[in-house]
Amino acid sequence: MLDLCGAVALLLWGVRMVKTGVMRAFGPRLRLWIGSAVRNRVAAFGVGIAATIVLQSSTATAMMAASFTAGGFMSSMMAQAIMLGANIGTGIVTRLLVFDIHFLAPLLIATGVVSFSFSHSKPLKGFCRALLGLGMMLLSLQLLGQATEPMRHAKVLTALMAALEAVPVLAVAVAAVLAAAASSSMAIVLLAMSLATADTVSPMTGLALVLGANLGGAIPPLVATLRHQAAARRVTFGNLLVRLLGCILLLPFIETVSALLSKFAVDPGLFVADAHILFNISIAAIMLPLLRPWSMLMRKILPDAPGPRSGPLHLDAECLDSPALALAGAARETLAIGDRIASMLEMSLEALRINDISRCASIADMDDEIDRLNSAVKLYLARLDRPRLNIGEADRSDDIIGYATNLEHVGDIIDRNLCELVEKKIRNQLSFSSEGAAEIEEIYNLTFSNLRMAQSILLSMDDHLARKLVKAKVDIRHLEERSAANHMSRLREGIVESIQTSSLHMDMLRDLKRINAHIAAIAYPILKRHGLLRESRVVAVGTER
Structure with missing residues (x-):
C-alpha cells in the first residue's frame, strides 16, 4: 500500500510538472490559441482535445475556457464544446501512456534535469520541466505496475473489490472522491488500469471506476470557479452535469456494456483505457448537436447576477444628450476605479506585512477590471458631442479621462511591479529591517492619503486641494530620498536584512513614487487653469545664485 501511495503521488506530481512546464513555456500562445477557437463548435471541440493532450490536464483547459467566457471573449456554447474535447483529450493521453515506453523514463528525467540546470530562459526552463514531469509519469506507471502485482493475492483488497463489484454505484462514488481529491481523473483511470492488469478488478468494476473518475475530475474546476462570475461557473457546472448524466445513463446497463466491450479488449488494462475514451466520445456525440439548448439551460440555472463591481454602473447612454449628467456619471465611475486602486494597494501592503502570497491572488483580476472600466469611461465620454460642450464641460471631460488613465497606470504598477516584488520577498523568505519596513509602510500610508485627496479633487476641482496634493507629491519625493x-x-x-533586501527596498520606493506621480497628475490641469502652475522647476539663468 505504501508503494502504491508513493507511485500515485509521483504520478500526480508528474502531471503537475507537465502542466506547469507547458504553461510557463507556451502559456500566452496557448491561451491565444484556445481563445481563437470561437468560430464554430467543431473547431472548439478540436482545440479542447489538442490543448488537453498538450497540458495533460482537463482541469487546466477548463479553467482557461471559464476565464475566457467570464471575460466575454468566448460564448458559453464554445466553452462547452472545448470541454467535450478536453474530456476526450484526457482519454487519449491515458491511452498513449499504455504503450510500453517505460524505458524512456530515465532518459526523460535525466534530460529534463540536465537541461533545466543549464537553461536560462523561462520558456526553455518550462519545456525542460515538462520533460522531467513526463519522465516522472512514465516512472510512476512502472511503479504502479510493480505495486499492484502482489495485490491480486491480498485478501483485504479482494474483499474490497468484491464489495465494489456487488454495488457499482459505490465504485463510482469511491473513484469520484479519489479523482476530486487528486484533482486528476487521469490518475485514477491509470490506477484502475493497473488494478485491472493485475486481475484485481473485473471489467465491470473497471468501467465503474472509469465513470467515477470522469465524474470526480469535473469537481475541482467547479470548486475553483465558485467565486467567479456566473459565466465562468456555467462552463464548469455544465461540464460536471454532462458527465453526471452520462454516468446515470450508463449505470443501469454497466454489466451488459462491460461484457460487450471486454470481447474486443485483449488486455484488461487496455479495456479500461478504451472504455474511458469511448465514454467521452459517446457523450460528445450526443452533446455536440445539443450545445445551443444546453447553453440556454445553463444560463437559466445560473443566470447572470451582476455584483457591485461587475462592470460600469454609472455610464447611462440615455444621459449622453445631457453633458452635465453624462460627466457626473463618468466621474462616479472613475471614483469607483479609484476605490479599486485603494483595495489593490491595501492587499499588497497586507501581503507584505504578513507574508501571505494569497493576498496578491485577486490583484490581477482587479487590474483587468480596472482596464475594462477605464476603456468604458473613455469610450463613453468619446460619444459626447464635443462641439456642443462648453469650455468648462470640455475641460471636465479631459480631467476625468486623464485621471482614469493615470489610475489605470497605477493598477498596472501594482499588479506587474509591486506584487511581483512582494511575491519575490515571500518566496525567498526575506525580511526587511525594522527601519526599512517602517519607511515603506509610511510611504504606503501617505499614498493612501494622497489617493483619497485625489478622489476629492475629482469631485470638487478645488485648487487649494490641488496645491496640497502637489506639495504631498514633493513630500513623497523627499521621503523616498531620505529612505x-x-x-x-x-x-x-x-x-x-538590509543587505538581503536591498534591491527590493529600492524598487518598492521607486514604484510607490511612480504611483504618487500618477495620482498627483489630476492636480496639474486645475492649477494650470488657475494660473498657479510653473512651466518648469528649473531655476531661470538670470536668477541663479
Whole structure:
C-alpha cells in the first residue's frame, strides 16, 4: 500500500510538472490559441482535445475556457464544446501512456534535469520541466505496475473489490472522491488500469471506476470557479452535469456494456483505457448537436447576477444628450476605479506585512477590471458631442479621462511591479529591517492619503486641494530620498536584512513614487487653469545664485 501511495503521488506530481512546464513555456500562445477557437463548435471541440493532450490536464483547459467566457471573449456554447474535447483529450493521453515506453523514463528525467540546470530562459526552463514531469509519469506507471502485482493475492483488497463489484454505484462514488481529491481523473483511470492488469478488478468494476473518475475530475474546476462570475461557473457546472448524466445513463446497463466491450479488449488494462475514451466520445456525440439548448439551460440555472463591481454602473447612454449628467456619471465611475486602486494597494501592503502570497491572488483580476472600466469611461465620454460642450464641460471631460488613465497606470504598477516584488520577498523568505519596513509602510500610508485627496479633487476641482496634493507629491519625493539614504547607511553598517533586501527596498520606493506621480497628475490641469502652475522647476539663468 505504501508503494502504491508513493507511485500515485509521483504520478500526480508528474502531471503537475507537465502542466506547469507547458504553461510557463507556451502559456500566452496557448491561451491565444484556445481563445481563437470561437468560430464554430467543431473547431472548439478540436482545440479542447489538442490543448488537453498538450497540458495533460482537463482541469487546466477548463479553467482557461471559464476565464475566457467570464471575460466575454468566448460564448458559453464554445466553452462547452472545448470541454467535450478536453474530456476526450484526457482519454487519449491515458491511452498513449499504455504503450510500453517505460524505458524512456530515465532518459526523460535525466534530460529534463540536465537541461533545466543549464537553461536560462523561462520558456526553455518550462519545456525542460515538462520533460522531467513526463519522465516522472512514465516512472510512476512502472511503479504502479510493480505495486499492484502482489495485490491480486491480498485478501483485504479482494474483499474490497468484491464489495465494489456487488454495488457499482459505490465504485463510482469511491473513484469520484479519489479523482476530486487528486484533482486528476487521469490518475485514477491509470490506477484502475493497473488494478485491472493485475486481475484485481473485473471489467465491470473497471468501467465503474472509469465513470467515477470522469465524474470526480469535473469537481475541482467547479470548486475553483465558485467565486467567479456566473459565466465562468456555467462552463464548469455544465461540464460536471454532462458527465453526471452520462454516468446515470450508463449505470443501469454497466454489466451488459462491460461484457460487450471486454470481447474486443485483449488486455484488461487496455479495456479500461478504451472504455474511458469511448465514454467521452459517446457523450460528445450526443452533446455536440445539443450545445445551443444546453447553453440556454445553463444560463437559466445560473443566470447572470451582476455584483457591485461587475462592470460600469454609472455610464447611462440615455444621459449622453445631457453633458452635465453624462460627466457626473463618468466621474462616479472613475471614483469607483479609484476605490479599486485603494483595495489593490491595501492587499499588497497586507501581503507584505504578513507574508501571505494569497493576498496578491485577486490583484490581477482587479487590474483587468480596472482596464475594462477605464476603456468604458473613455469610450463613453468619446460619444459626447464635443462641439456642443462648453469650455468648462470640455475641460471636465479631459480631467476625468486623464485621471482614469493615470489610475489605470497605477493598477498596472501594482499588479506587474509591486506584487511581483512582494511575491519575490515571500518566496525567498526575506525580511526587511525594522527601519526599512517602517519607511515603506509610511510611504504606503501617505499614498493612501494622497489617493483619497485625489478622489476629492475629482469631485470638487478645488485648487487649494490641488496645491496640497502637489506639495504631498514633493513630500513623497523627499521621503523616498531620505529612505534611500537611510538604506545606504544600513548597508554600510552591515545590517543583514538590509543587505538581503536591498534591491527590493529600492524598487518598492521607486514604484510607490511612480504611483504618487500618477495620482498627483489630476492636480496639474486645475492649477494650470488657475494660473498657479510653473512651466518648469528649473531655476531661470538670470536668477541663479
